[in-house]
Amino acid sequence: MDNARVEPRIPRGFQDFLPERMIPRQRMIDTIRGVYELHGFSPIETPAVELEEVLTGQLGSDKEIFRFLDGDQHVALRFDLTVPLARVCAQYSKVLPTPFRRYHVGPVWRDEKPRPGRFREFVQFDIDIVGDASVDADVEVLVTMVETLRSLGVPCFVVRANHRQALQAMIAFAGVDVGQTDEVLRTLDKLSRLGWEAVSRLLGNAPGDPLPGIDVVPLGLPADSVERIRRFVEIRGGDNGEVLEGLRAYFGDYEPARRAIADLEHIDATSRALGLPEGQVEIDLSIARGLSYYTGPIFETTITDLPSHGSVCSGGRYDGLVARFGDETVPATGASIGVDRLFSALEELGLVKARPSVTEALVVVLDRSMMTEYWKLAAELRAAGVRTEVFLGQKGLKAQMRYANRQGIRVACLLGGDELQKGVVAVKRLDMEIEAQGKQVEVPRAEVAARVRDLVAG
Amino acid sequence: MDNARVEPRIPRGFQDFLPERMIPRQRMIDTIRGVYELHGFSPIETPAVELEEVLTGQLGSDKEIFRFLDGDQHVALRFDLTVPLARVCAQYSKVLPTPFRRYHVGPVWRDEKPRPGRFREFVQFDIDIVGDASVDADVEVLVTMVETLRSLGVPCFVVRANHRQALQAMIAFAGVDVGQTDEVLRTLDKLSRLGWEAVSRLLGNAPGDPLPGIDVVPLGLPADSVERIRRFVEIRGGDNGEVLEGLRAYFGDYEPARRAIADLEHIDATSRALGLPEGQVEIDLSIARGLSYYTGPIFETTITDLPSHGSVCSGGRYDGLVARFGDETVPATGASIGVDRLFSALEELGLVKARPSVTEALVVVLDRSMMTEYWKLAAELRAAGVRTEVFLGQKGLKAQMRYANRQGIRVACLLGGDELQKGVVAVKRLDMEIEAQGKQVEVPRAEVAARVRDLVAG
Numbered sequence: 001m002d003n004a005r006v007e008p009r010i011p012r013g014f015q016d017f018l019p020e021r022m023i024p025r026q027r028m029i030d031t032i033r034g035v036y037e038l039h040g041f042s043p044i045e046t047p048a049v050e051l052e053e054v055l056t057g058q059l060g061s062d063k064e065i066f067r068f069l070d071g072d073q074h075v076a077l078r079f080d081l082t083v084p085l086a087r088v089c090a091q092y093s094k095v096l097p098t099p100f101r102r103y104h105v106g107p108v109w110r111d112e113k114p115r116p117g118r119f120r121e122f123v124q125f126d127i128d129i130v131g132d133a134s135v136d137a138d139v140e141v142l143v144t145m146v147e148t149l150r151s152l153g154v155p156c157f158v159v160r161a162n163h164r165q166a167l168q169a170m171i172a173f174a175g176v177d178v179g180q181t182d183e184v185l186r187t188l189d190k191l192s193r194l195g196w197e198a199v200s201r202l203l204g205n206a207p208g209d210p211l212p213g214i215d216v217v218p219l220g221l222p223a224d225s226v227e228r229i230r231r232f233v234e235i236r237g238g239d240n241g242e243v244l245e246g247l248r249a250y251f252g253d254y255e256p257a258r259r260a261i262a263d264l265e266h267i268d269a270t271s272r273a274l275g276l277p278e279g280q281v282e283i284d285l286s287i288a289r290g291l292s293y294y295t296g297p298i299f300e301t302t303i304t305d306l307p308s309h310g311s312v313c314s315g316g317r318y319d320g321l322v323a324r325f326g327d328e329t330v331p332a333t334g335a336s337i338g339v340d341r342l343f344s345a346l347e348e349l350g351l352v353k354a355r356p357s358v359t360e361a362l363v364v365v366l367d368r369s370m371m372t373e374y375w376k377l378a379a380e381l382r383a384a385g386v387r388t389e390v391f392l393g394q395k396g397l398k399a400q401m402r403y404a405n406r407q408g409i410r411v412a413c414l415l416g417g418d419e420l421q422k423g424v425v426a427v428k429r430l431d432m433e434i435e436a437q438g439k440q441v442e443v444p445r446a447e448v449a450a451r452v453r454d455l456v457a458g
Numbered sequence: 459m460d461n462a463r464v465e466p467r468i469p470r471g472f473q474d475f476l477p478e479r480m481i482p483r484q485r486m487i488d489t490i491r492g493v494y495e496l497h498g499f500s501p502i503e504t505p506a507v508e509l510e511e512v513l514t515g516q517l518g519s520d521k522e523i524f525r526f527l528d529g530d531q532h533v534a535l536r537f538d539l540t541v542p543l544a545r546v547c548a549q550y551s552k553v554l555p556t557p558f559r560r561y562h563v564g565p566v567w568r569d570e571k572p573r574p575g576r577f578r579e580f581v582q583f584d585i586d587i588v589g590d591a592s593v594d595a596d597v598e599v600l601v602t603m604v605e606t607l608r609s610l611g612v613p614c615f616v617v618r619a620n621h622r623q624a625l626q627a628m629i630a631f632a633g634v635d636v637g638q639t640d641e642v643l644r645t646l647d648k649l650s651r652l653g654w655e656a657v658s659r660l661l662g663n664a665p666g667d668p669l670p671g672i673d674v675v676p677l678g679l680p681a682d683s684v685e686r687i688r689r690f691v692e693i694r695g696g697d698n699g700e701v702l703e704g705l706r707a708y709f710g711d712y713e714p715a716r717r718a719i720a721d722l723e724h725i726d727a728t729s730r731a732l733g734l735p736e737g738q739v740e741i742d743l744s745i746a747r748g749l750s751y752y753t754g755p756i757f758e759t760t761i762t763d764l765p766s767h768g769s770v771c772s773g774g775r776y777d778g779l780v781a782r783f784g785d786e787t788v789p790a791t792g793a794s795i796g797v798d799r800l801f802s803a804l805e806e807l808g809l810v811k812a813r814p815s816v817t818e819a820l821v822v823v824l825d826r827s828m829m830t831e832y833w834k835l836a837a838e839l840r841a842a843g844v845r846t847e848v849f850l851g852q853k854g855l856k857a858q859m860r861y862a863n864r865q866g867i868r869v870a871c872l873l874g875g876d877e878l879q880k881g882v883v884a885v886k887r888l889d890m891e892i893e894a895q896g897k898q899v900e901v902p903r904a905e906v907a908a909r910v911r912d913l914v915a916g
Contacts, residue, residue, distance in 0.1 A: 040847030389498030
């Protein structure tokens with residue numbers, strides 16, 4: 001062991017989860033997994049480390065990845081779970097079923113400047129359907145996400161849907177060079193954060209004319225292009241029917257927008273047919289999504305009570321991504337839950353119950369010569385499904401009870417020489433109101449496990 | 459999207475898990491987690507990326523870590539979950555309870571040469587108890603691990619226990635310079651793989667005298683030191699009592715070995731008192747463990763039917779590690795399951811049921827104009843707890859049934875215009891013997907969910 005003391009700290013933009021937050025976070029992940037599996041998505045896992053060439057190219061995040069050398073290979077930490085899925089689909093195309101429905105939960109990394117609430121390692125929890133080009137697959141993804149957020153108890157949220165082909169048609173319709181499409185989309189993606197005034201300047205100002213506080217170069221589009229873009233993103237209505245009406249009016253017979261309009265109509269109709277509440281799925285032509293690989297319906301999800309929180313769940317169709325690694329175009333659509341962002345949203349909504357420990361019952365150590373008895377009692381409690389620990393450490397009764405209280409343990413089991421002789425265990429409830437706290441009953445040894453199980457379940 | 463086709467592949471020594479293996483692997487992880495929680499261990503999570511100074515020093519793995527620059531910070535991927543735990547214990551010492559019982563599951567990385575069955579990213583699943591110096595904590599870790607392997611259905615395994623203080627005492631007793639302790643331990647760690655002949659040459663040959671096929675420099679110990687080491691590692695017996703007898707005879711009154719002998723006696727006595735089968739926990743003085751941070755009891759676990767498979771679960775006491783990051787010595791003990799190695803062991807033992815999909819029921823699409831009906835039927839099945847998918851893709855009945863069979867889906871639900879009018883769904887079992895395969899019954903619509911639930915549960 002070396003002698004120099006090392007400062008215990010982690011790199012900027014990373015975080016630890018201690019049990020208090022990790023326990024409910026794990027429960028949240030389990031709930032999401034349960035819903036995903038009910039919807040027929042199966043798990044996969046891929047390495048954190050990918051070859052750099054797999055992750056780079058025009059995927060819209062070249063500057064944001066952690067790279068390093070592995071021998072003579074250039075490798076990098078994955079920045080999302082979608083690109084690895086596309087690689088998997090090409091690499092194992094002969095053995096994977098069509099359609100391929102998978103979920104994947106795991107950390108991703110972005111080499112971005114740390115900001116409050118913005119981490120450089122965060123967990124994504126994705127579902128995707130690969131191999132079906134129809135809007136039905138998009139609907140299935142969307143329905144699964146709605147069901148997931150409901151299962152987590154999120155009281156009120158809106159899924160905002162748009163369509164990349166509508167945006168692309170609009171950009172062409174506005175007379176913008178097709179080569180600027182990605183830049184226009186990335187600029188529109190800032191709309192909810194910056195508002196139209198700032199975005200219109202980013203679109204229209206000359207490139208040599210940087211804007212204060214925004215480190216993005218303006219695109220220099222002509223004023224009438226910016227005006228056509230404005231007219232599009234500001235198509236609004238009292239319901240989806242009115243927005244779709246506005247969309248049809250905007251494009252008229254413009255062919256490149258036809259598929260997008262039909263898909264959005266289908267998404268709206270199916271949502272209503274499935275009985276989703278009015279406004280749960282909202283056609284919103286102002287959302288764009290930053291990543292360049294989307295090709296069809298796209299969506300974002302915001303929690304109504306936390307509008308500034310950003311999207312907790314988003315996704316879309318990306319029919320070209322698998323072809324990057326293979327010979328054929330494979331249609332694909334999916335969505336991603338930002339686990340960390342959603343978890344902090346649930347915390348803000350008061351939906352998270354912080355718990356210092358998973359333990360339900362403590363076997364108090366009254367007499368160290370009886371340790372074997374304590375291990376046996378713990379084994380019985382565990383066999384009955386009670387999460388149990390034997391107190392470890394050289395501490396007296398008071399300190400052990402204080403530990404149990406701080407840890408949120410609900411039942412203490414006391415067994416000393418007297419109880420052993422009488423064939424009983426003193427069972428003490430710790431989670432009741434103050435006046436009842438001291439409540440302690442002697443339970444025959446043979447009944448202890450069942451009694452404690454009922455107490456912690458109650 | 460860029461146009462250059464990228465080869466779909468992963469770096470050497472890494473692996474993908476497709477659903478067929480990921481589904482049982484996930485179930486295995488869930489089982490382990492269940493046992494850990496029953497034993498009162500709570501989850502934590504820490505970043506994959508740590509500051510390099512946290513991971514390096516004399517921790518015995520300097521050459522094996524993936525390092526990179528994060529801005530001007532030297533960072534690295536963690537190589538185990540124990541060092542991050544020690545950092546956490548020092549960093550949050552004011553808020554963590556004593557004892558602190560935590561579990562942690564996650565990938566770790568080692569920049570080693572890839573070998574068959576040896577990966578450079580692998581998942582560890584650890585438990586540790588921090589804050590109790592008594593051998594009771596070691597016993598609790600050991601008992602939890604035995605319970606875990608039993609819960610996974612491993613039929614026959616042996617936990618081999620030794621004690622670092624016994625090894626250190628033996629090394630001093632053999633007249634070896636204390637500065638060579640770590641090197642001797644690392645050499646002894648190769649004993650089960652290389653055998654005594656090779657190890658004795660590694661201990662005794664002169665440093666300038668490299669051995670064919672082994673890229674380790676010999677230590678050049680005098681012959682009588684090597685002989686004393688041999689006499690120690692070859693202490694054997696028909697049971698633990700005889701081994702302990704041999705150990706006492708070897709050391710006589712030698713003070714530095716006293717604590718080790720007492721701890722090993724206690725571990726043996728408690729295992730027997732708790733009714734573990736004879737031979738389940740075996741005192742084996744030849745195991746050493748490679749990492750330098752151990753200070754007390756250490757153990758390894760091998761599966762009896764797979765002796766060449768190596769240890770699937772190992773650990774020990776490391777009382778000095780937390781002090782590396784703080785001012786005070788904090789006692790700690792724990793163990794780690796090598797998830798990937800254990801999983802491949804279970805596969806070899808035939809204990810893993812490969813499953814292509816989690817889906818239990820397929821809603822067949824007979825008529826695309828009835829998609830809404832299919833979504834509704836799927837929602838009912840899911841509400842009843844049946845993992846269900848609606849078939850996605852433009853395929854006929856035969857292709858859909860073939861998909862269901864290949865995916866191991868047990869029930870197909872067929873709903874066409876006729877069934878809709880009659881208010882029924884045709885429910886077809888797919889998982890029965892050939893002659894019964896075609897068995898298809900019409901079930902009233904209101905009863906479908908309950909009926910399918912019973913079918914897939916049965």
